[in-house]
Each structure stands twice: as structure tokens, then as C-alpha cells.
Amino acid sequence: MVSTAETFHTLLPIVEQRLSAYLKSAEAREGRVIQLKSPEVLDEELGIGDWIARGGMDAKALDSWLKQYLEATTKLHHPGYIGHQVAVPMVGSSLADCINGFTNNGMAVHEMGPPAVAVELAVLRWMCAHVGYGKAGGGVLTHGGSLANLTALLAARAVIAPDAWEQGVPQDLVLVTADTAHYSIARSAGILGLGSSSIRTTPTKPDGTIDISALNATLEACAAEGKRVMAVVASACNTATGCIDDLQAMGEICANRALWFHVDGAHGASALLSEKHRGALRGIEMADSVVWDAHKMLHTSALCAAVLLKRETDFAKAFHQDVSYLGNPGFAKGPDLFRRAVECTKVPIGLKLFLNLAIHGEVAMTKRIDDLYARAKQAAALFREHAQIDVPLEPQTNILLFRVGDSSISQRELRSRLMERGNFYITAADHCGVDYLRLTVMNPATSVEDLQRLMDELVELADGMASS
Numbered sequence: 023m024v025s026t027a028e029t030f031h032t033l034l035p036i037v038e039q040r041l042s043a044y045l046k047s048a049e050a051r052e053g054r055v056i057q058l059k060s061p062e063v064l065d066e067e068l069g070i071g072d073w074i075a076r077g078g079m080d081a082k083a084l085d086s087w088l089k090q091y092l093e094a095t096t097k098l099h100h101p102g103y104i105g106h107q108v109a110v111p112m113v114g115s116s117l118a119d120c121i122n123g124f125t126n127n128g129m130a131v132h133e134m135g136p137p138a139v140a141v142e143l144a145v146l147r148w149m150c151a152h153v154g155y156g157k158a159g160g161g162v163l164t165h166g167g168s169l170a171n172l173t174a175l176l177a178a179r180a181v182i183a184p185d186a187w188e189q190g191v192p193q194d195l196v197l198v199t200a201d202t203a204h205y206s207i208a209r210s211a212g213i214l215g216l217g218s219s220s221i222r223t224t225p226t227k228p229d230g231t232i233d234i235s236a237l238n239a240t241l242e243a244c245a246a247e248g249k250r251v252m253a254v255v256a257s258a259c260n261t262a263t264g265c266i267d268d269l270q271a272m273g274e275i276c277a278n279r280a281l282w283f284h285v286d287g288a289h290g291a292s293a294l295l296s297e298k299h300r301g302a303l304r305g306i307e308m309a310d311s312v313v314w315d316a317h318k319m320l321h322t323s324a325l326c327a328a329v330l331l332k333r334e335t336d337f338a339k340a341f342h343q344d345v346s347y348l349g350n351p352g353f354a355k356g357p358d359l360f361r362r363a364v365e366c367t368k369v370p371i372g373l374k375l376f377l378n379l380a381i382h383g384e385v386a387m388t389k390r391i392d393d394l395y396a397r398a399k400q401a402a403a404l405f406r407e408h409a410q411i412d413v414p415l416e417p418q419t420n421i422l423l424f425r426v427g428d429s430s431i432s433q434r435e436l437r438s439r440l441m442e443r444g445n446f447y448i449t450a451a452d453h454c455g456v457d458y459l460r461l462t463v464m465n466p467a468t469s470v471e472d473l474q475r476l477m478d479e480l481v482e483l484a485d486g487m488a489s490s
């Protein structure tokens with residue numbers, strides 16, 4: 023029998039060479055950022071179904087299959103990738119994926135991965151310190167910001183309705199947030215049994231952030247309805263616009279009314295590292311819970327999301343279960359993370375953030391955040407100079423909304439035409455009922471020249487649409 027070590031030794035160089043070639047070519051702007059083929063076409067081209075049925079992929083076959091696979095991927099390392107809020111991973115976190123893929127230390131219980139648990143707890147302490155939590159703070163890493171929001175709001179539910187786990191959810195609970203909050207907030211309300219109709223949206227300002235002058239009135243209206251507010255949710259930042267709620271003002275209002283204050287900092291909390299940008303997050307330390315995705319702006323591969331609680335003990339209130347086949351008090355020497363997380367088996371995701379910090383360092387990671395934010399500002403300035411481009415908001419992060427051409431130009435259609443060419447990947451979003459193109463600068467190699475080329479291509483396409 024060929025051992026695992028021998029198989030690895032044979033196959034790793036193939037993967038390493040193919041990935042190196044892929045990275046080199048993407049970074050050199052070769053080829054397309056994206057080519058959108060249907061699953062059926064790709065199944066045929068890559069022989070996916072055949073390989074599943076036949077097996078037997080040897081080293082040579084892996085080599086040519088991987089070449090084709092990588093050619094077909096959406097290339098985040100290509101500087102034309104300015105799309106969704108998914109990190110261009112630093113090498114440290116990519117190596118962690120490889121290590122985790124072998125060690126496979128499931129993280130439900132401490133004994134399944136003592137060093138991985140130590141790493142997770144250490145990166146969580148580092149994050150809690152950046153938030154400004156004291157010694158009582160603590161957290162857990164989850165597979166994504168959506169699950170992190172759900173976990174944090176479960177803790178909020180446990181505090182206001184301690185019996186909900188056993189008895190079901192009281193009918194008088196509501197969640198207060200803006201309609202600009204990420205959809206995972208309303209989805210959490212659905213999953214947690216409050217129902218998405220329990221969301222009470224509070225008015226927003228033209229930039230989509232919560233209008234503080236109206237928040238007290240929204241909270242009074244909830245009380246007048248006979249409802250109890252389970253949590254007030256701030257966005258730092260809003261997904262569509264990149265704008266940040268006034269955390270200080272919201273935190274003070276919540277403190278005065280003894281309400282759970284949740285900050286969804288999935289995208290923006292990473293700016294806590296930055297001297298230039300942390301001011302926009304002032305007040306975050308007042309939050310009872312914070313969600314912070316490392317796989318967005320701490321440059322790790324997906325997924326690595328933190329749920330941070332001001333009082334670690336609130337996790338125990340959230341999950342009321344003991345599990346005989348996991349627990350072993352006589353042997354256990356450390357925390358069993360299944361007590362804090364929705365997941366049972368969990369990837370040792372802390373290693374991704376740890377290796378980014380250990381290999382690249384906090385200074386380089388912070389510089390990357392600053393550079394990405396700066397590039398969005400440069401894009402805004404560049405686009406504003408063009409008579410055919412409207413930039414409605416000054417970017418507060420690395421997200422920028424804009425429209426090209428007059429109101430007859432469908433921005434969604436324009437985006438489709440751009441993507442068909444494949445030189446750039448950008449997104450689109452609705453803001454205040456208007457469709458905009460949207461870019462998120464995630465790749466530090468995206469230069470001002472790239473943004474100029476993007477602008478030229480969009481204007482050319484919009485002119486073509488106007489004249490047809």
C-alpha cells in the first residue's frame with residue numbers, strides 16, 4: 023500500500039507548480055479575471071462526472087486537470103478583481119489551509135487539537151484587545167460572518183429570554199436595525215424563531231447609515247407596541263455602500279436603555295488595526311457583541327469569522343447543552359469550543375489568521391488595509407473627474423458606488439457586458455432605490471492605472487449601449 027506520506031510527496035510538487043504558475047500569470051494580468059461558464063459546460067470540459075465515476079487520477083492526469091481547473095477559476099489574484107468582499111489571501115493563511123487539510127483536528131473538543139485551540143484562543147484575545155474589551159471578553163471563530171451574526175444574536179436572545187432554548191421564543195421580541203444591514207441579520211431573526219417580521223427598521227441618512235436622531239423614536243415605538251428589543255444592530259460597514267454607522271452614539275443609546283448592542287463589523291472591524299481609520303469605529307468597545315471577518319480585511323482565505331462577546335460567560339447562556347459523547351470532564355484540560363459555536367466539528371481556522379500575523383506581521387496587514395482604503399478614494403477622485411460618471415458617496419472604506427452614463431443606461435446590463443469581456447470583475451448594488459456599479463478594492467496590486475482602464479472600458483461600453 024502506498025502511504026499517505028508517499029502520495030503527498032508525489033502529488034504536492036504538481037500542485038505547487040501549477041499554483042505558482044497560476045499566481046504568476048494572474049498577478050501579471052494575463053488572461054481573464056472571470057469566464058462565466060455553466061456547470062454543465064464545465065462538467066463536460068473538466069470531465070468532472072467522468073472522474074467521479076472512474077477515479078484513478080494519477081499524477082499526470084492531476085497535472086493537466088488542475089491546469090484546466092485553474093484556468094477556469096475566478097482569479098482573485100488578478101488586479102482586475104475588484105468584486106466581492108473576499109480577501110486575496112496572504113500566503114500564511116493559504117498555507118494554513120494546506121496544514122489543516124492534513125492535520126484535520128476537528129475543533130469541537132479541546133483534546134481533538136490542543137495547539138489549534140491555543141491558537142484560536144490567542145487570536146481571539148488579540149481581536150478582543152483591538153476591540154477594546156477587558157479581561158471578561160472572549161470569542162469563538164466560526165465558518166463565516168453570517169453564522170457569526172447568528173451566534174452573536176443567539177447570545178442576545180439568551181440574555182433577554184433565558185428560557186427560549188427550552189421553551190421557545192417569546193412573541194414580544196424585536197430586533198432594531200436599518201434596512202441597509204446585511205441580509206444575514208434578518209435571516210438570523212428567521213432562524214432564531216423571532217421571524218423576519220420582528221425586524222423594526224430605523225430610518226437612515228442618505229448614505230444608508232442609521233439616523234441617530236430617529237433611533238430613540240424607533241425604540242419608543244417598539245415599547246409603545248408592547249415589544250422588547252432583543253438587540254440593536256449597527257453595521258460597520260454597510261455591505262452595499264461601505265458606510266459606517268455611528269457606533270459611539272448607538273452604544274450610548276443602548277447603554278442608557280440597557281439594550282444589547284451588536285456591531286456587525288464583518289467587513290469594517292479590521293480597520294481597528296489602522297491608526298488612520300480606527301476613529302470611524304469609535305464606540306465599538308461599548309458593543310455587547312462584535313462580528314469580525316478575517317476572511318474579508320485581515321486577508322485570510324475563506325472562512326475565518328470571529329464572534330466576540332464583551333462577557334465570555336454569555337456563550338454559556340446561549341447554548342444549553344451537554345453532550346455525553348463529547349464531554350469528558352476527567353480528561354478535559356481546556357475549553358471545548360462546541361459550547362460556544364453552532365458547529366460541532368470545526369476547522370482549526372485560527373491558524374489562518376495566526377500564520378498571516380506570524381509570517382507577514384500586523385504592520386504589513388495594516389498597511390494593506392490602508393492601501394485598499396486609499397485606492398478606493400483614488401478611484402472616487404478619478405471617476406468624479408469624468409463627466410459621465412456619478413459617484414454618490416465619498417468612500418469610507420474600500421467600497422465605492424458609482425454610475426456610468428445617463429439614466430437610460432442599465433448599470434446591471436453594463437456590468438454584464440464588462441464581465442463578458444473578462445478584464446475586470448466588479449459588482450452592482452441598489453442604494454436608495456437606484457442601481458449602482460460597486461467595486462471593493464481587495465487586491466493590493468490593483469493600481470490607479472487598472473482603475474483608469476476599468477473606467478475607459480465602462481465608458482466605451484456605455485457609449486455603445488447609448489448609441490445602439
Ligand SMILES: Cc1ncc(COP(=O)(O)O)c(C=O)c1O
Nearest residue numbers: 166167168204259261286288289
Ligand atoms: C456587513 C456584513 N455582514 C455579514 C456578512 C456575511 O459574511 P459571510 O459572507 O462571511 O457569511 C457580510 C458579507 O459580505 C457583510 O458585508
